[in-house]
């Protein structure tokens with residue numbers, strides 16, 4: 008079919024004259040045209056000859072025809088009589104071919120003429136390709152009688168042009184616009200076409216189903232209006248104008264549940280959220296109304312800062328036709344669309360938990376605003392993930408609340424395309440546009456969408472054309488900017504009225520029945536309002552499901568993270584031994600030999616080996632490990648080689664998946680996105696506390712492409728929404744002369760976000776330290792995000808190595824690594840230098856070189872939570888040190904300085920140290936994080952080390 012498509016895709020009326028011209032040339036001399044044309048004409052020649060004749064005119068005509076000038080067509084007028092005669096004489100095969108072209112055009116472009124806008128403000132231009140006269144048909148009586156052979160197209164052997172047009176208009180230009188011609192898969196297109204054409208694009212619902220649709224719309228609109236009256240002026244980002252979005256959600260949930268979906272994770276923005284929480288997710292109306300009265304959504308003694316009600320999540324079980332579906336709405340910040348990757352990450356984690364490799368049991372639904380869907384880059388980034396092996400969730404259902412406005416911005420100022428949905432074409436998702444005033448059509452297309460997702464495990468988009476009854480929020484005046492639109496909206500009946508009127512006029516419900524349905528709902532809400540007066544959330548909605556057993560931490564005391572030496576050696580053996588007959592790259596053979604030696608001698612373990620031991624030991628303990636980032640399988644610095652590649656076959660071998668009885672190790676080269684991938688892993692970690700989940704930056708700086716995820720989720724998710732995450736960020740950091748963009752992971756930004764024990768920030772100096780901090784992430788009974796500044800040159804630094812026994816039983820993570828042997832007595836130390844990360848080795852080597860033995864260097868392995876107790880214990884050793892230095896390689900306005908300064912001062916004061924304040928030694932404040940010239944870098948680095956030790 009793909010081939011066929013290619014063959015005929017240019018047969019549009021606009022260029023058939025051009026084709027005919029080339030065909031004529033071909034008939035005269037086949038060699039005069041390009042090979043692709045020759046192939047084409049050889050295959051379709053017969054039909055083409057009729058087209059050519061058609062354009063050439065009948066053999067008896069005067070030969071007038073469109074003349075091709077270059078690729079443009081210049082119409083040469085024919086006399087009316089001749090033209091009429093020519094049409095009358097049209098070969099029936101031409102009629103058939105033209106009808107097929109017309110049908111194809113409607114399938115592809117019928118949506119342009121569909122009745123999508125409830126406000127009717129959209130100007131519909133005639134569409135050349137949908138005009139039968141463009142295919143040589145005449146619109147006159149004969150169209151009603153003359154039968155055209157269709158050979159099964161549209162399910163018909165023959166039909167008149169009038170019949171064909173009727174079917175096409177009904178099917179493709181009703182209240183649903185179908186966009187699927189961009190899909191490459193013939194199978195998917197065929198499936199959609201059959202679904203659509205089998206019902207002429209129209210639903211057929213039973214009386215009960217129609218009443219159920221009406222009931223939901225009454226609930227949704229009724230709740231908004233209830234709040235409007237009871238709490239005038241309170242922001243709720245009403246869904247009014249888009250009530251039928253609830254029909255879309257209901258139908259997607261029902262259909263999907265019928266097709267085996269057990270769990271749905273939902274993500275959405277502000278618009279309509281209060282209704283989704285209640286009418287769809289089942290949050291008690293009393294709870295919601297209590298929040299309208301200013302009460303907290305969490306028990307007061309939780310002591311958390313919380314969030315506004317239209318950002319909160321919830322979860323519930325719904326029973327649909329006897330089947331349970333678990334629904335969870337993910338909490339989100341105001342930043343539009345940033346919840347998307349978080350939702351899909353959660354979906355993936357839940358699929359993994361259910362071993363749902365078919366991705367048939369859990370799925371995501373994302374609701375979007377039209378402006379946000381078209382404008383926010385993370386939409387494309389997330390959609391792109393949908394097709395990638397490491398991230399696919401078998402398709403998300405996207406529902407666009409297309410109210411044709413974004414705050415005050417009209418679509419014409421927000422995008423070029425007539426629709427906000429073009430971004431979904433990057434994964435060839437089908438896109439269904441539907442008139443929101445027709446809830447049956449909305450439900451119908453939502454059913455097809457859910458079936459499509461389940462059948463093909465692909466994203467699908469439902470674009471509900473609707474409007475926004477009020478301003479951006481209920482206190483906003485929309486007529487300042489869209490006066491005509493709002494005159495129209497003010498005179499437009501609500502979706503409840505529109506649908507009720509339809510059902511009443513067709514006799515499905517009576518006016519009395521409708522009034523009684525409304526009254527019952529309003530009575531119910533009054534009762535819920537009364538209950539809201541005394542409503543108190545009695546327990547916090549957290550640490551449930553997979554989180555049972557986890558606790559809010561009392562403190563951050565260290566835990567034993569050591570591992571039996573036997574286990575370490577077994578892992579060492581596996582990671583240094585490739586399978587027999589596996590063609591390992593010669594350079595890696597060498598590396599593996601070096602690795603094997605580390606385990607033989609028990610010394611010289613490097614960073615990558617420590618990491619593999621942390622992962623391997625956790626895997627052996629049944630903890631899955633998932634690491635994703637750009638080029639993470641090999642490692643940006645060619646250090647990890649977690650996947651060996653056979654040099655002859657390109658087959659993969661993952662040593663850490665060959666440890667015997669173990670959990671699974673997933674290491675993924677991500678696509679080139681930070682925002683979506685970090686968001687995805689955060690979402691994964693929220694749903695799966697028992698896996699070690701890591702996101703790695705190529706260089707630490709690139710994490711700022713995902714700043715929204717860091718600020719809005721990682722740093723503040725727990726205090727806003729009571730949602731823990733144990734996500735680890737690995738961010739290569741260190742001043743090595745690589746210039747402004749490859750030096751700094753912006754440690755200072757993370758430190759500025761630290762408070763209320765929200766996360767951990769570390770910059771380790773030894774492989775063993777790194778090993779313990781990774782294991783600590785899992786061994787404790789709580790989860791906090793962990794940000795690690797990871798090394799570059801230290802990956803291979805001779806001094807940055809650990810002994811095997813530093814990983815062994817009884818060992819643990821040390822927040823401060825104290826000074827070692829070889830210096831004067833503690834009482835004679837004149838100066839204490841505190842530092843973190845790579846600069847330690849510069850200081851160490853310089854001290855050695857300069858034969859200084861009265862300066863102690865303390866390594867702060869963890870910045871936050873600040874290790875005040877551990878630091879104080881070390882400081883107290885050096886009673887006579889008159890100077891305490893903080894040394895860093897980052898500029899003064901960056902790095903750890905402004906963060907640690909007051910903490911260290913407090914420690915010094917409390918410890919009654921001789922020096923009462925730390926002194927800074929580092930680069931001067933700078934606008935750019937690092938120098939672009941190696942020479943300058945080296946000079947600065949030397950100076951700061953000297954300043955610290957002098």
Ligand SMILES: Cc1ncc(C[n+]2csc(CCOP(=O)(O)OP(=O)(O)O)c2C)c(N)n1
Pocket residue numbers: 278341342343375376377378379380408410412413414475479
């Ligand atoms: C990333 C981001 N930028 C700007 C805003 C401010 N803002 C909130 S809603 C909104 C308009 C959204 O329009 P649309 O996506 O069409 O949704 P609607 O409100 O119309 O439902 C804007 C600009 C935001 N919340 N997030």
